[in-house]
Amino acid sequence: MAAPAPVAQGIEQRPPEPCAQVRILPGAHAPAPAKKPRWTYQWKELHDEVITSGLCTGCAGCVIACPHHVIGYTHEPGAYKPFHLEEELGADDCVHGVKGCTSCTRACPRFRMWEPEADMHLFGRERDPDEMSGIYSDILLTRASDDFVYEVGQDGGLVSAILIWCMENDIIDGALTSGVESLPSGEPGWKAFPMVATNRDEVLRGAGSRYTYSANPIAFEEAREKGLDRLALVGMSCQTSVGPVMWHRKVGKVSKPIKLNIGLLCSKSFDDSLFDELFEVKYGLPKEQISKMNIKGVFQIWTKVNLKECHAWTREGCNLCPDFAAEHADISTGGIGDLSDWTLTIVRTELGRAVIDAMVRDGAIEIRPGDDDPGAIALMHRLSAKSRERWPRWADGAARLGLPERRSA
Ligand SMILES: Cc1cc2nc3c(=O)[nH]c(=O)nc-3n(C[C@H](O)[C@H](O)[C@H](O)COP(=O)(O)OP(=O)(O)OC[C@H]3O[C@@H](n4cnc5c(N)ncnc54)[C@H](O)[C@@H]3O)c2cc1C
Ligand code: SF4
Numbered sequence: 001m002a003a004p005a006p007v008a009q010g011i012e013q014r015p016p017e018p019c020a021q022v023r024i025l026p027g028a029h030a031p032a033p034a035k036k037p038r039w040t041y042q043w044k045e046l047h048d049e050v051i052t053s054g055l056c057t058g059c060a061g062c063v064i065a066c067p068h069h070v071i072g073y074t075h076e077p078g079a080y081k082p083f084h085l086e087e088e089l090g091a092d093d094c095v096h097g098v099k100g101c102t103s104c105t106r107a108c109p110r111f112r113m114w115e116p117e118a119d120m121h122l123f124g125r126e127r128d129p130d131e132m133s134g135i136y137s138d139i140l141l142t143r144a145s146d147d148f149v150y151e152v153g154q155d156g157g158l159v160s161a162i163l164i165w166c167m168e169n170d171i172i173d174g175a176l177t178s179g180v181e182s183l184p185s186g187e188p189g190w191k192a193f194p195m196v197a198t199n200r201d202e203v204l205r206g207a208g209s210r211y212t213y214s215a216n217p218i219a220f221e222e223a224r225e226k227g228l229d230r231l232a233l234v235g236m237s238c239q240t241s242v243g244p245v246m247w248h249r250k251v252g253k254v255s256k257p258i259k260l261n262i263g264l265l266c267s268k269s270f271d272d273s274l275f276d277e278l279f280e281v282k283y284g285l286p287k288e289q290i291s292k293m294n295i296k297g298v299f300q301i302w303t304k305v306n307l308k309e310c311h312a313w314t315r316e317g318c319n320l321c322p323d324f325a326a327e328h329a330d331i332s333t334g335g336i337g338d339l340s341d342w343t344l345t346i347v348r349t350e351l352g353r354a355v356i357d358a359m360v361r362d363g364a365i366e367i368r369p370g371d372d373d374p375g376a377i378a379l380m381h382r383l384s385a386k387s388r389e390r391w392p393r394w395a396d397g398a399a400r401l402g403l404p405e406r407r408s409a
């Protein structure tokens with residue numbers, strides 16, 4: 001099947017080049033372009049400024065970018081953070097970094113000026129103060145036309161529909177996404193893990209939301225072993241900044257295969273021990289008895305659990321995360337608002353627009369205007385501002401842009 005032209009063109013242009021924004025007025029002298037300081041930051045700076053400072057989300061961008069394979073990662077309760085595998089210089093320094101390797105800091109979407117850099121790369125400008133939910137071109141409500149995809153999807157099944165449609169139209173070879181563990185009984189065990197999906201069945205096996213963490217970029221290694229060159233990355237906000245930051249900072253080898261970036265709106269994820277320590281102990285709800293979960297003001301397990309009670313199990317990496325709306329995705333998706341069986345869809349880039357338009361033309365999804373649910377949009381902006389409040393004042397100020405800054409007494 002031939003790939004629809006505008007989408008295929010958009011995919012080929014990835015990674016996109018930043019737009020030229022500088023206009024020279026007649027008669028003005030063109031200022032000499034400022035020379036960028038050489039990027040010398042290595043594991044030492046990453047360790048001190050991100051991993052041990054609380055900014056690290058556990059996205060695993062640094063892990064997949066390391067050309068020397070010396071960054072480890074444990075996908076287990078209480079962990080979800082990178083660590084150095086070599087002991088030569090201790091946990092906080094790296095032999096390869098000392099010799100000039102900078103891949104890990106270049107890959108990190110929480111290192112220094114990550115937000116303006118990714119904005120510039122994707123949109124050619126930085127976010128304005130009133131753009132709390134990031135830069136976008138349109139908001140829609142969408143759902144998969146295929147009844148089964150819609151049924152198994154978390155909200156409207158858009159994310160699964162996009163992956164299937166892009167695979168069937170030869171636009172991507174596979175997707176870095178999340179699978180869910182099965183218990184010996186065959187019931188879902190709810191432990192999420194990163195996986196590569198290459199066909200409809202695999203996509204649908206991972207459909208729906210788990211609210212524990214799955215560092216989907218880690219599946220990159222598996223995709224590379226399978227020889228897949230054109231990938232979609234599905235991930236929470238923290239993971240969708242991985243590609244744009246890498247493109248901007250020129251971590252080519254790992255970032256080039258990421259062609260499409262699909263974001264999940266996110267205010268937090270939970271540690272896996274939430275299941276055993278709260279749901280089972282307090283509510284007598286073993287994993288086997290949970291068939292679906294959702295968060296809509298309360299944690300819905302088709303038995304309602306007070307969301308506030310779950311806060312103690314918030315993953316450490318979420319505590320300082322400022323991005324609710326997956327602001328650097330091509331398309332961000334969420335399930336807030338009154339029309340909860342539709343996916344709230346934020347179209348951000350030209351590529352995102354081309355994918356949605358082509359899917360509508362093909363009859364793969366149904367859409368309606370986002371304005372049909374104005375409360376959802378207002379809530380998204382409020383939640384985005386709330387997440388930005390978490391970003392510490394001592395870190396690069398861009399993520400707090402637009403927040404009313406209170407003077408200290
Ligand atoms: C941890 C988390 C927190 C979220 N918080 C909010 C929120 O506060 N407000 C809001 O509006 N929306 C939130 N979402 C997004 C929402 O739950 C839906 O994923 C989104 O609306 C897309 O729905 P869909 O029916 O189109 O997706 P589907 O077609 O169901 O596809 C969902 C995709 O997400 C992947 N996925 C599922 N769980 C995980 C995981 N734990 N880690 C990584 N990938 C995963 C699946 O593999 C699948 O590819 C959150 C999602 C997650 C995973
Ligand atoms: S935020 Fe991601 S890339 Fe940065 S240190 Fe943590 S795991 Fe690595």
Ligand code: SF4
Binds near residue numbers: 237239
């Ligand atoms: S709040 Fe969501 S997007 Fe932010 S670090 Fe946690 S999982 Fe990632």
